[in-house]
Amino acid sequence: MSVEKETEEKIFEAARTVFQKSGFEGARMQEIADTANINKSMLHYYYRNKDNLFFEVFKAGVKKIVPQLLAILDKDIDLKTKIGEIVEFYYLTFKEDPQLPAFIIYEMNQNTTRFKSFVKDHGIVLPQSYIDQVNTAIQAKLIKNIPPKQLLMNIVSLCLMPIVAKNMVQMLFQFDDDNFQNFLNERRQIIPEFILAGIEYKEVK
Amino acid sequence: MSVEKETEEKIFEAARTVFQKSGFEGARMQEIADTANINKSMLHYYYRNKDNLFFEVFKAGVKKIVPQLLAILDKDIDLKTKIGEIVEFYYLTFKEDPQLPAFIIYEMNQNTTRFKSFVKDHGIVLPQSYIDQVNTAIQAKLIKNIPPKQLLMNIVSLCLMPIVAKNMVQMLFQFDDDNFQNFLNERRQIIPEFILAGIEYKEVK
DNA sequence: TTGATTGTCAACCATATGGTTAAACTATTT
DNA sequence: AAATAGTTTAACCATATGGTTGACAATCAA
Numbered sequence: 122m123s124v125e126k127e128t129e130e131k132i133f134e135a136a137r138t139v140f141q142k143s144g145f146e147g148a149r150m151q152e153i154a155d156t157a158n159i160n161k162s163m164l165h166y167y168y169r170n171k172d173n174l175f176f177e178v179f180k181a182g183v184k185k186i187v188p189q190l191l192a193i194l195d196k197d198i199d200l201k202t203k204i205g206e207i208v209e210f211y212y213l214t215f216k217e218d219p220q221l222p223a224f225i226i227y228e229m230n231q232n233t234t235r236f237k238s239f240v241k242d243h244g245i246v247l248p249q250s251y252i253d254q255v256n257t258a259i260q261a262k263l264i265k266n267i268p269p270k271q272l273l274m275n276i277v278s279l280c281l282m283p284i285v286a287k288n289m290v291q292m293l294f295q296f297d298d299d300n301f302q303n304f305l306n307e308r309r310q311i312i313p314e315f316i317l318a319g320i321e322y323k324e325v326k
Numbered sequence: 327m328s329v330e331k332e333t334e335e336k337i338f339e340a341a342r343t344v345f346q347k348s349g350f351e352g353a354r355m356q357e358i359a360d361t362a363n364i365n366k367s368m369l370h371y372y373y374r375n376k377d378n379l380f381f382e383v384f385k386a387g388v389k390k391i392v393p394q395l396l397a398i399l400d401k402d403i404d405l406k407t408k409i410g411e412i413v414e415f416y417y418l419t420f421k422e423d424p425q426l427p428a429f430i431i432y433e434m435n436q437n438t439t440r441f442k443s444f445v446k447d448h449g450i451v452l453p454q455s456y457i458d459q460v461n462t463a464i465q466a467k468l469i470k471n472i473p474p475k476q477l478l479m480n481i482v483s484l485c486l487m488p489i490v491a492k493n494m495v496q497m498l499f500q501f502d503d504d505n506f507q508n509f510l511n512e513r514r515q516i517i518p519e520f521i522l523a524g525i526e527y528k529e530v531k
Numbered sequence: 532t533t534g535a536t537t538g539t540c541a542a543c544c545a546t547a548t549g550g551t552t553a554a555a556c557t558a559t560t561t
Numbered sequence: 562a563a564a565t566a567g568t569t570t571a572a573c574c575a576t577a578t579g580g581t582t583g584a585c586a587a588t589c590a591a
Contacts, residue, residue, distance in 0.1 A: 147436070223431075233493050245497075246500075274509075275516075282482065292434075311473075315525075320520075320523070
């Protein structure tokens with residue numbers, strides 16, 4: 122049994138690597154097997170077929186991002202802290218898994234169905250508490266008027282876009298990998314400042 | 327000769343459609359031929375092979391985005407106007423070609439080389455005039471201190487991310503296509519306001 | 532120890548896919 | 562009108578790819 126888990130785990134890790142690098146269509150079962158150092162038949166023995174294996178990887182990827190974000194959004198903390206936590210969460214998560222967001226976003230565009238079932242199974246919904254929090258802040262004139270979804274879109278855009286468009290950014294800004302990492306690191310401070318100013322956030326004493 | 331251009335054009339358009347929908351790996355030469363309503367051999371007759379055809383489509387895509395952005399950045403207009411123009415440019419361009427940015431960004435991550443040659447051939451460089459403009463504005467205390475590349479990254483992120491992550495956004499926000507289009511439209515106003523507030527922009531009289 | 536269950540592998544299979552070819556057809560030139 | 566060059570097509574080819582099979586090994590239950 123320990124052997125079984127080991128192999129299954131090896132396969133999954135290899136699949137994660139290859140699928141995230143090449144996408145569903147670009148990934149080859151043989152390459153996954155080679156990466157895992159096992160026979161190709163094992164892939165089918167444990168996961169039946171390519172779709173299945175892919176979906177496992179895809180699900181794990183979504184699980185790593187979405188529920189965490191929603192949990193932070195739902196927290197009972199003030200808006201400023203919340204924004205800071207989101208920025209930090211994205212920075213840390215994608216520092217160690219930089220290809221994940223591009224992978225998820227691309228594959229979701231290719232096949233919405235895959236994701237839909239996941240959303241239903243996990244009851245993924247934007248927390249009402251977040252919506253209320255923003256609207257309350259607006260009414261209290263603590264921030265300027267902005268639809269909560271638009272604000273969230275802004276936050277996520279600022280965090281994810283540079284990572285998703287990594288090569289484009291590196292090319293246009295003529296960054297090597299170090300420069301790019303510094304650029305991202307710099308954004309940990311710049312993004313929260315930019316957002317808070319953007320909504321004209323007023324501190325509550 | 328008119329027939330030739332017609333066929334070549336038909337092939338290119340079909341290739342654009344299919345490649346943008348499915349990506350390089352997911353695209354099938356047969357599907358392109360079917361979409362163009364011609365025999366598959368014609369693809370090879372006019373474009374030799376898949377790589378070639380793809381690269382033409384890819385180049386055209388980049389040409390539609392990058393030079394335009396750089397041209398606006400290089401314009402001798404004040405920062406506020408410039409930001410407004412970028413936001414409008416992106417909105418209008420991708421309203422009629424929504425899959426383009428995700429396509430370019432994804433394929434660029436898959437194969438940097440493809441893009442590198444393009445950048446070299448077209449002398450694509452971030453205009454110094456833009457860098458200077460931002461730095462000057464900072465020194466004049468017209469905006470708060472922010473590295474020009476970070477500011478540009480913010481602008482582009484806010485414009486592109488929702489389009490690139492369309493399905494993700496629609497799912498999470500429970501938008502149908504109309505809702506989504508309205509959401510994007512709403513951003514034409516929200517993004518410039520958000521950015522100008524974000525950099526604490528002061529009007530020059 | 533032995534019989535059964537589970538895991539692993541090399542060889543194999545069917546099909547899809549990018550690409551080729553040679554012949555037919557069409558327009559253009561002489 | 563004949564020859565030439567350019568365009569289009571159906572049939573074909575080699576290979577890559579996802580998936581299967583059957584033999585064999587390891588592990589476990591009795």
